[in-house]
Structures are given as C-alpha cells and as structure tokens.
Amino acid sequence: MLEPPAAILILTPLLTPIVYKAGVDPIHFGIIGTVNLAIGMFMPPFGLSLFASHALFGTEIAALRGRLGGGLSGGQGKMVALGRALVAGTRYVLLDEPFQGLAPALAMSYADALVRLRRSRPDLGLLITESTPKLLDKIVDSSLTIERGEVS
Numbered sequence: 001m002l003e004p005p006a007a008i009l010i011l012t013p014l015l016t017p018i019v020y021k022a023g024v025d026p027i028h029f030g031i032i033g034t035v036n037l038a039i040g041m042f043m044p045p046f047g048l049s050l051f052a053s054h055a056l057f058g059t060e061i062a063a064l065r066g067r068l069g070g071g072l073s074g075g076q077g078k079m080v081a082l083g084r085a086l087v088a089g090t091r092y093v094l095l096d097e098p099f100q101g102l103a104p105a106l107a108m109s110y111a112d113a114l115v116r117l118r119r120s121r122p123d124l125g126l127l128i129t130e131s132t133p134k135l136l137d138k139i140v141d142s143s144l145t146i147e148r149g150e151v152s
Helices: 004-022 026-040 048-057 074-087 104-120
Strands: 092-096 125-129
Touching: 004 026, 074 092, 074 104, 104 125
Parallel strands: 092 125
Antiparallel strands: none
16 A cells, blocks of 8 residues: 555656546546545555544544544544644644544543644644644643744
8 A cells, every 4th residue: 555645646647648548537537536635645555544544543543443534523524634744754744723523521632632642742732723732731832922923
C-alpha cells in the first residue's frame, strides 16, 4: 500500500498518457484520484488516519476501525482529522478550535491526547486557536491572547 503523496508521485506519470488517450480531462482525473486517495485514508482495513488516531486516542478510536469515515460523529471526526494531519509527516500542525462542539469528557480526552503527542513528538510544532484557553494549560509552552484585536 502506498501513502497518498507517494501514490500521486509514482502513479501520475504512469497513468497520464492513458488518461489522455482515453479522452479524460486531466483536471477531472486529478480530482478523482485525490478524492479516492483521501477516502482510502479512512477506509478499513488500511485506514492510515484511523491507525494514527488510535495511537493517540486508544480505545476511543479502536471501536471505529470497522466503520466508514462518513459515519463518524463530530468529535470522532476531529480525532481522525488529527491522525490524518500526523500521517502527512508534518513538522507543524495547525488546530483551529479543536475543542469546539466536543462534550466535556471528549474535550478532556482530546487534550490528554495532545499532551501525549507533545511528549512523543517534541519536534512537532502545534499552533492552536482556542476560545477556551484553560484546556490548553498542559499542552502549550507559551500562549498569546487576542482580545478585540489587541495581542497580550
């Protein structure tokens, strides 16, 4: 199995001549290929996003391995989205309101997972925007507050 970036780099040059001969629009081909690779990130048995999320969230995600990506709740989707970001091999992850809409217990679980992530990947940079900064106390090294356009 190939990860999506590797699949794009390897398969695009091989398939492009076939696509042109078949009369398929190359933009359409690119979109379909990208969407299919993204779907593969969620689908069992090779849902890399689910495996990466399981490493962070444990049993909360383990029960989802047999489900389709579209059948996840908002909180479960946020967990998988974090796993998907980590699968991409990034050095930085930007999280916009990661706790918004989560039940309090799930928000605490997500915060604990971010603490574990920081411990296991000290080289990973996290930039988090959050309207409930109390949840970030154990996660961040430093924080800035923006209130009415003023940074403090």
